[in-house]
Amino acid sequence: MSAVAEKAVIAATKPARGRATGGFWRRVARHVLRDKVALLCAAILGAIALSAIFAPWVAPADPYKTSMIRRLLPPFSPHFILGTDELGRDMLSRLIYGGRVSLTMGLLPVVLATVLGGSLGVIAGYFGRHVNMAIMRIIDVFYAFPSVLLAVAMAGVLGAGIVNSLISLTLVFIPPIARVAESVTTQVRNQDYVEAARATGASAARIIVQQVLANVTGPILTYASSLVSIAIIISSGLSFLGLGAAPPIADWGLMLNTLRQAIYVAPVNAVLPGAMIFAASVSFNLLSDSLRTAMDVRA
Amino acid sequence: MSSLRDRGGPAQPLLSVAGLRKYFPLRGPLGNTNAHVQAVDGISFNVMKGETLGVVGESGCGKSTTARLLMHLIKPDAGDIVLDGDPIGHGGITPRELRRDVQMVFQDSYASLNPRHTASAEIAFGLKVHGMKSGQAKEHAHAALRLVGLDPNLFGDRYPHEMSGGQRQRVNVARGIALNPRLLILDESVSALDKSVQAQVLNLLADLKERLNLTYVFISHDLNVVRHVADRVLVMYLGKIFEIGPAGDIYANAAHPYTKALLASRLSMDPAHRVTAAPLTGDPPNPVRPPSGCRFRTRCALAETICATREPPLNDIAVAHQVACHAVTPGSGHSQAGGIANAA
Amino acid sequence: MPPEPLVEVDNLSVRFVNRDIDIQVVTDVSFQVDTGEVLCLLGESGSGKTVTMRALLRLLPPHARIGGRIRLAGHDIAAMTERALEAVRGPVAAMIFQEPMTALDPVFTIGTQIAETIVAHEHVSWREARKRALDLLEMVQIPSAARRLDAFPHELSGGLRQRAMIALALSCRPALLLADEPTTALDATVQIQILLLLRSLQQELGMATIFVTHDIGVACEVADRIAVMYAGRFVETGPVAAIIQRPAHPYTAGLLHSTVQVDSRGARLASITGYPPDLTLMPPGCGFAPRCQYRQSDCDAAMPDLTAVAPGRMARCPRPLLAVAG
Numbered sequence: 005m006s007a008v009a010e011k012a013v014i015a016a017t018k019p020a021r022g023r024a025t026g027g028f029w030r031r032v033a034r035h036v037l038r039d040k041v042a043l044l045c046a047a048i049l050g051a052i053a054l055s056a057i058f059a060p061w062v063a064p065a066d067p068y069k070t071s072m073i074r075r076l077l078p079p080f081s082p083h084f085i086l087g088t089d090e091l092g093r094d095m096l097s098r099l100i101y102g103g104r105v106s107l108t109m110g111l112l113p114v115v116l117a118t119v120l121g122g123s124l125g126v127i128a129g130y131f132g133r134h135v136n137m138a139i140m141r142i143i144d145v146f147y148a149f150p151s152v153l154l155a156v157a158m159a160g161v162l163g164a165g166i167v168n169s170l171i172s173l174t175l176v177f178i179p180p181i182a183r184v185a186e187s188v189t190t191q192v193r194n195q196d197y198v199e200a201a202r203a204t205g206a207s208a209a210r211i212i213v214q215q216v217l218a219n220v221t222g223p224i225l226t227y228a229s230s231l232v233s234i235a236i237i238i239s240s241g242l243s244f245l246g247l248g249a250a251p252p253i254a255d256w257g258l259m260l261n262t263l264r265q266a267i268y269v270a271p272v273n274a275v276l277p278g279a280m281i282f283a284a285s286v287s288f289n290l291l292s293d294s295l296r297t298a299m300d301v302r303a
Numbered sequence: 304m305s306s307l308r309d310r311g312g313p314a315q316p317l318l319s320v321a322g323l324r325k326y327f328p329l330r331g332p333l334g335n336t337n338a339h340v341q342a343v344d345g346i347s348f349n350v351m352k353g354e355t356l357g358v359v360g361e362s363g364c365g366k367s368t369t370a371r372l373l374m375h376l377i378k379p380d381a382g383d384i385v386l387d388g389d390p391i392g393h394g395g396i397t398p399r400e401l402r403r404d405v406q407m408v409f410q411d412s413y414a415s416l417n418p419r420h421t422a423s424a425e426i427a428f429g430l431k432v433h434g435m436k437s438g439q440a441k442e443h444a445h446a447a448l449r450l451v452g453l454d455p456n457l458f459g460d461r462y463p464h465e466m467s468g469g470q471r472q473r474v475n476v477a478r479g480i481a482l483n484p485r486l487l488i489l490d491e492s493v494s495a496l497d498k499s500v501q502a503q504v505l506n507l508l509a510d511l512k513e514r515l516n517l518t519y520v521f522i523s524h525d526l527n528v529v530r531h532v533a534d535r536v537l538v539m540y541l542g543k544i545f546e547i548g549p550a551g552d553i554y555a556n557a558a559h560p561y562t563k564a565l566l567a568s569r570l571s572m573d574p575a576h577r578v579t580a581a582p583l584t585g586d587p588p589n590p591v592r593p594p595s596g597c598r599f600r601t602r603c604a605l606a607e608t609i610c611a612t613r614e615p616p617l618n619d620i621a622v623a624h625q626v627a628c629h630a631v632t633p634g635s636g637h638s639q640a641g642g643i644a645n646a647a
Numbered sequence: 648m649p650p651e652p653l654v655e656v657d658n659l660s661v662r663f664v665n666r667d668i669d670i671q672v673v674t675d676v677s678f679q680v681d682t683g684e685v686l687c688l689l690g691e692s693g694s695g696k697t698v699t700m701r702a703l704l705r706l707l708p709p710h711a712r713i714g715g716r717i718r719l720a721g722h723d724i725a726a727m728t729e730r731a732l733e734a735v736r737g738p739v740a741a742m743i744f745q746e747p748m749t750a751l752d753p754v755f756t757i758g759t760q761i762a763e764t765i766v767a768h769e770h771v772s773w774r775e776a777r778k779r780a781l782d783l784l785e786m787v788q789i790p791s792a793a794r795r796l797d798a799f800p801h802e803l804s805g806g807l808r809q810r811a812m813i814a815l816a817l818s819c820r821p822a823l824l825l826a827d828e829p830t831t832a833l834d835a836t837v838q839i840q841i842l843l844l845l846r847s848l849q850q851e852l853g854m855a856t857i858f859v860t861h862d863i864g865v866a867c868e869v870a871d872r873i874a875v876m877y878a879g880r881f882v883e884t885g886p887v888a889a890i891i892q893r894p895a896h897p898y899t900a901g902l903l904h905s906t907v908q909v910d911s912r913g914a915r916l917a918s919i920t921g922y923p924p925d926l927t928l929m930p931p932g933c934g935f936a937p938r939c940q941y942r943q944s945d946c947d948a949a950m951p952d953l954t955a956v957a958p959g960r961m962a963r964c965p966r967p968l969l970a971v972a973g
Contacts, residue, residue, distance in 0.1 A: 027462065028419055038666075195414035197425075200478065203374050204429030205402040214428060218419035361834035362805075467922045468692070497691035497861065502905035502918035509915070523837060527907040531916070547922070551910075568835040570842075570864025574888040577868050581840040585790075586804035 008061050028222070035298035042294035045287035049152040052284055056103035065094035067101040067254045076270040083112075087273050089259065090266050095273060099280055101254040105166065106284065109239035109248070110232050113170055117245035118228040124178070125185025126220060130193055130212055140186060155238055169239060169248040176238070177231055184227045188220045222299045229292035233285035236282040240281050307351070308404065308485065311388045316349035317486055317518050318373065318405070323347070325368055329591065340590050342368040344542035345382070350486065355512070357533030357550065359526060363590050364539040370490045373520070374407050383417065387485075403433065406484040408475050410491040414464040415475055422448065422474045423459035426481045433482065438514040447477040450514075451507060469500035476507065478613045480515060488520045493528060526569055529625065529641035530554055535623075538562050541590055544617060547606075548624030558626040561599050590625040597629065609636040651721070653823055653855045654680040654703065659715035661698050661707065664759075666743070672698050673879045675953075676715075682822065685849060685856045687870035687887070689863065689902075693923050695879035696859045700825050720822055723907045734924055737768045740823040741816035744830050747808035750815070751800040757784075757811045758796030761818050768819045783814040788844060806837040810844070810907055817848070824849070826855045830865065842868050867891060875899045878924045878934035881953055885960030895962035895969045897939045933963070941966060 036042050054060045064085070071092030079087045079095075086095035128139040146154070157170035192198065193216065201215045240257030242248035249255035251262065259277040267274040323346050326339040335596040343365040350356050358366045366601055371377045373384065375391065384391045409415040416425055426444035427437075437445065447457035451473040463471055474491065479487055489508070493501045505528070512519060523529050529536060529550075532599045536553045538546040538561065546559040557563045564582035571577055583602055588594060596614050600606040609629050617625040629637035658817065661673040673695040680686050682920055688696040688744055701707050703717055705724060717724035720739050724732070736742075744750045761783060762776035773780075777796070784792035787810040800808055811830060816824060826845070830838040849856050858869055866873050866887060873890055875883040875898065883896040894900040901919040921938040932947035939946065945965055956967045 196409045197415055197417040199371075199376055199413065199418075200407070200409055201428065202376055203402060203407050204432045204482065205399040206428070206432040210432065215417055215420075219417070361836060469922055497923060498863070499691060499902060499905045499919040500922070501906070502916035503920075505907070506915055506918060525907075526835070531907045531912055566837060568839045570839070570862070570868050572864055572867055572891065574867045574870070574891060578839055578843065581836070581843050583836040584840065586806040586837055587834065 028218075032222075032295070036294050039298075042291055045210045045291045045294075048283055048287045049291070052103050052280075053107060055100045056107055059097075059100050059104060063094075063097035063100045065097045067093055067097040068252055068296040069093060076266055076273060079271060079272055087270070087277060089273060090262055092231050095276060098254040098259060099276065100254045101255070102259060102277065102286070103284075105243075105249055105253060105255040106240060106257070106281070107178060109166065109169060109173065109243075110236035110284070110288075113173035113177055113239075114228050114232050114235050116170075116174045117181050117231075120174070120222065121178035121181035122185045122224050122228075123223075125182035125187075126189045126212060126216065127185040128182070129189025129220075130208065131218060132190070132193070136186065139182070143179045143182045146175070147183065151176045151234070152241065155242060156245065156247065159242055164247045164250060166253075169242050172242075173235055173239060177235065178229070181224065181228055185220060185224050188223045189216060190214050192219045221264055226292055226296045226299060229295060230289060232292075233288040236281060236285045236288070309387070313352055314350075314390055316385075316521075317352045317387055317641045318350040319383075320349070320373070321347045321385075323369070323372055323384070324380045325365075325372055325377060326380055330647060336465075338591050341542050341593055342590060343372060343379075344593075345575075346539070346542070346544050348383075348537055348544065349627055350518060351535075352485075352518055352522060353516070354534040355521055355532050357529035357536040358520060358522040358539060359524065359536060360539035361524060361565075361587050362480050363541060363587050365542040365590075367490055369539070370407065370488050370520070370522055373488060374405060375401055376446075392529060403482060404484055405486045405488065406479045406482055407488040407490060407618050408479040408492045410495055413463060416471055416478075418463055421460045421462055422453070422466070422477075423455065425474065426478045429478065429482050443481060447481040449473070450479045450480065450511065453477070455638040469503060472496060472504055473507065474505070476511070480511060480517075481484070483515075486518045486520065487629075488522070490522045491524070492521075493522060494525060501528070508532070513632050526565060538565070541588065541593050543598055544627065545599070545615075546624075546626045546628075547617070548621070548626075558620055558624070558631045559628045560603050560605055560630065597627075605630045605637075605639060607637055650682070652693050653677040653682045653684075654678075654857070655718040657681065657716040658958055659699065659702060659713070659717065661695070662712045663708075663710055664712055665710040668927075671879060672926060676879075678881070678884065680823070680857060682855055683849075683853045685710075685858060685869055685871045687860060687866040687873040688876055689866050689873050690858060690876035691861055691902075691923055693878070693926060696861075696876045700742075700827060700859050700878070703825065704740055704742065705732060706736075706742070711858075720917065724817055734768075737764065737800045737819040737821065739821055740825060741819065741821040742825040742827060743809075743812050743816045743829045745828040747805070747812040748800060750812045751808065753800055754798050756799055757803075757815070760799075761811075761815050761816070763816060764818045774958065779818070780814070783818055784811070786817070786848070787811070787814045789814075805833060806840065809833065809837075809841055813841075813845070813848070816894060817852070819851070822854060824854045824855060826858045828860055831860070831862070845869060854948055855972040863891070878926065878929060880934065880963065881961075882963045883961065884953075885957070889957070889960060891933050893969060895956045895960060895967040896935075896942050896964050897968060898935045901938075901967055919971070924951070949965055 020131065074088050074092040075090055077084050079085065081087055084094050088099060089095055119292065124139055128136040155172045155176050156173060159168055162168040162171060179209055201211045239248060241253045243257030244261045249258050250287040251258065256277040263274040321345055325343040326341050328336040329338045329340060331337045346369065360366050368377065372379050386396055386401060386404060389395045423441055423444040426447055427440035430438065430440040430443050437502050445459060448455040448458060451647065453470065453473050458470065496504060511517060521529060521532050533550045536550045537544055538559065540561055546553060546562045553562065553567065557566055558595040585602055588601055594601050596612050598611040600610040615627045615629045615632065615635065617627045618628050620631060629635040630639045633640050657677050659676040660671065660672060662671045676699055688697040688699060698707065702713050703719060703724065704957060705713065713725060719735060722735055751757065758777060758780050761780035762773060765771065765776040781792055781796060784795060789795050789807055789810050802809060813819050830841050833841060844867065860866060871885045872885060874881050875896065877898050881903055883890060883894065883899050891903065892898060893905055904917040905919055907916065919938055924934055931949060932949055933951055936942045936946040951963050951965050953961045953963045956962045956969045
């Protein structure tokens with residue numbers, strides 16, 4: 005066939021794989037939206053988050069208002085649908101307000117650690133050799149400590165309080181995220197398209213931002229999202245130990261501690277904050293699982 | 304177009320390589336270096352303007368490393384590269400300037416195109432690196448797509464997973480020519496394609512070479528394909544050049560025993576005349592500790608003592624035809640040397 | 648009465664069905680292979696050749712639906728349970744693959760892997776099995792076979808690993824060898840060694856062989872008969888020499904002409920226009936019609952049948968080239 009005709013046929017031929025399936029994130033979103041479990045988890049988290057954000061309008065009562073007569077009322081009591089705690093404060097309101105602290109303590113350290121640890125890991129992964137060794141061996145030192153112990157130790161050093169807990173949790177999560185980022189970046193770094201980008205004469209910064217980043221954020225975000233559930237548990241643990249939020253702030257971990265003595269008298273009340281921790285952390289976990297599967301699928 | 308950048312005229316080689324060497328260190332458990340992979344070990348050759356130089360060899364011969372050295376993606380341990388009379392580095396041309404004139408087309412694989420970039424974004428990337436504005440870069444990218452036979456309206460916004468192997472390879476080629484280079488290095492660019500698609504891409508490459516006045520370095524393990532495209536052929540083995548010369552000469556009158564074996568290893572297309580004996584036994588040896596003297600001697604039927612003690616240099620045996628083999632070099636000390644090698 | 652063919656496949660079809668996809672990858676494939684015969688399935692990517700071969704031993708992913716009849720040395724493969732199939736894989740039919748590192752377990756020596764297979768299927772002593780393993784390594788021409796028995800796969804070069812994998816496949820003396828592009832990843836000088844080895848082993852042991860490849864050169868070197876596949880169907884079958892000399896189907900002709908030949912230097916290659924087909928968007932008629940230069944209206948109307956065009960040769964084309972050339 006002549007060259008001209010050949011070109012015409014080629015130009016007119018439909019794509020080999022049919023429908024244009026769109027960019028990476030659109031495909032991931034499509035996959036997640038079809039996963040019923042993920043949607044349920046997203047709904048639960050959405051409910052917790054929205055009620056936390058709009059707490060002043062959603063909460064039925066003042067979470068700090070104590071009442072000595074109405075202590076440890078069981079759920080479904082009049083005006084107190086989830087009962088009251090050991091100081092007579094409305095459980096539902098405290099749980100809703102507690103969501104603010106607990107979710108913040110779960111999300112913020114992970115977000116910060118992703119930015120900081122991710123950057124360190126990507127730089128170490130891209131440049132390799134000496135830079136990699138310098139960064140990653142320092143990271144390894146921190147990695148050697150179990151995360152809970154590390155958090156407790158740092159909280160001990162820095163003192164109690166929400167801000168200090170946030171700092172210590174961030175520091176705890178930087179090493180694992182850096183490791184994942186470094187490993188993924190090293191893989192991507194060796195692909196031909198990065199070589200091709202280098203072959204155009206682009207600077208390292210440009211290549212990292214424009215070529216590498218888009219390919220590593222997926223796995224890094226998936227890993228980070230699985231850390232949120234751990235963060236919620238650890239931060240609740242820190243508050244439980246008295247190293248995090250201090251009374252009278254509503255925080256699920258702190259509530260677990262203060263309601264501990266009531267566990268034989270009002271077991272349902274005592275367990276409620278734990279149930280919230282459980283729900284939030286499992287939902288994050290399952291959601292991050294779904295994200296991971298979505299990213300494995302090739303359209 | 305590119306004749307404006309021509310500095311030395313047709314007689315001056317576009318690319319001149321002398322004594323190029325690259326060893327890769329093998330690190331022991333403590334990070335110490337205890338051995339080297341001698342990937343490319345002192346090679347010298349020229350690429351003349353407007354020609355297609357074929358580079359053939361099996362795995363471990365160093366042809367891919369050579370490609371990356373030419374692009375300065377890897378820094379050579381020793382040796383000089385001269386682009387149209389100007390040396391690279393040493394105060395001459397910077398690697399960045401080199402990349403305006405020399406570009407590479409990679410082997411087709413999913414990983415040769417960024418999975419998160421559309422075709423036109425991927426092509427425009429290189430243009431923006433060299434200072435073009437976004438809109439103009441997109442225009443140029445679309446023009447490059449048209450040149451390779453892809454309609455930019457259909458393919459510009461497609462991702463690699465939405466394209467077939469042949470289409471992806473065309474995008475690879477478009478990316479290579481978008482910066483308007485003079486020399487295109489094609490590293491196994493058609494090896495992973497189905498044969499019918501391979502033919503299309505080879506035709507495309509021939510068209511582009513003529514239209515854009517390009518010079519090609521065509522690296523491949525497929526001798527038939529190289530025969531089809533190359534003007535001159537260079538044969539590599541374990542980091543050394545064994546033979547270099549006009550394609551017609553090499554395919555009809557190969558002098559080096561390895562080249563002969565490579566040619567004889569090609570599969571016959573005639574079921575009535577099948578290959579009856581393998582020309583070479585064993586596998587290519589380890590590039591970490593290559594044999595002393597001539598690196599081919601462990602598999603060569605003509606090996607003698609001289610081959611172990613002295614490495615054969617590249618010698619002229621015919622017009623523009625050089626071979627590195629004692630057996631065909633008069634006066635080398637090999638019992639078979641003394642006359643010019645016969646055909647087959 | 649002629650002996651029963653070793654392999655009898657009737658109207659084989661394979662469909663991949665799961666939540667994301669639903670594609671028919673193999674349709675209406677029927678063929679026979681006699682003892683000692685070498686059949687080559689020739690096709691490009693997406694032709695269905697590998698899936699066809701793997702269906703013979705039901706080595707397909709769980710979401711594959713196999714239809715049709717498959718008989719291997721008298722066993723009805725489609726109807727057998729998985730456990731019964733395990734007894735077939737190995738002694739009756741064995742497979743070799745493109746990438747030996749995926750077929751060989753990296754944590755065991757090759758001697759152990761071969762001996763283990765022999766013991767599992769033939770219930771002989773370990774010592775006897777080791778001795779057989781040594782014989783096998785020598786049969787596949789591995790130098791210093793005794794030493795290599797205790798080598799791990801990563802300690803061997805590519806060509807030796809391939810030979811070790813062939814030894815493993817032959818360990819239970821199969822009547823049928825299935826080869827899935829075993830030389831595609833090898834260098835030219837090693838590829839020819841392995842092909843010659845396979846040819847001599849096949850003749851020596853009298854095995855039937857089904858060879859999957861995209862390389863016409865490989866088919867020319869090893870096959871007695873070839874079946875050209877396109878978009879999941881056979882488009883041409885027959886003796887290899889006859890097909891190479893005078894192809895009947897336009898796709899086969901296109902493949903032959905677009906393969907770079909010794910004398911095509913400098914000329915434009917006669918390529919097949921267009922791209923390999925998308926199995927999810929197949930037209931109702933002949934799958935190759937969109938790319939065929941002899942296309943006419945009846946080609947798009949209905950799928951042509953596989954009809955005889957010469958003794959022992961079939962082609963799926965209303966106007967096969969044999970008839971045209973005359």
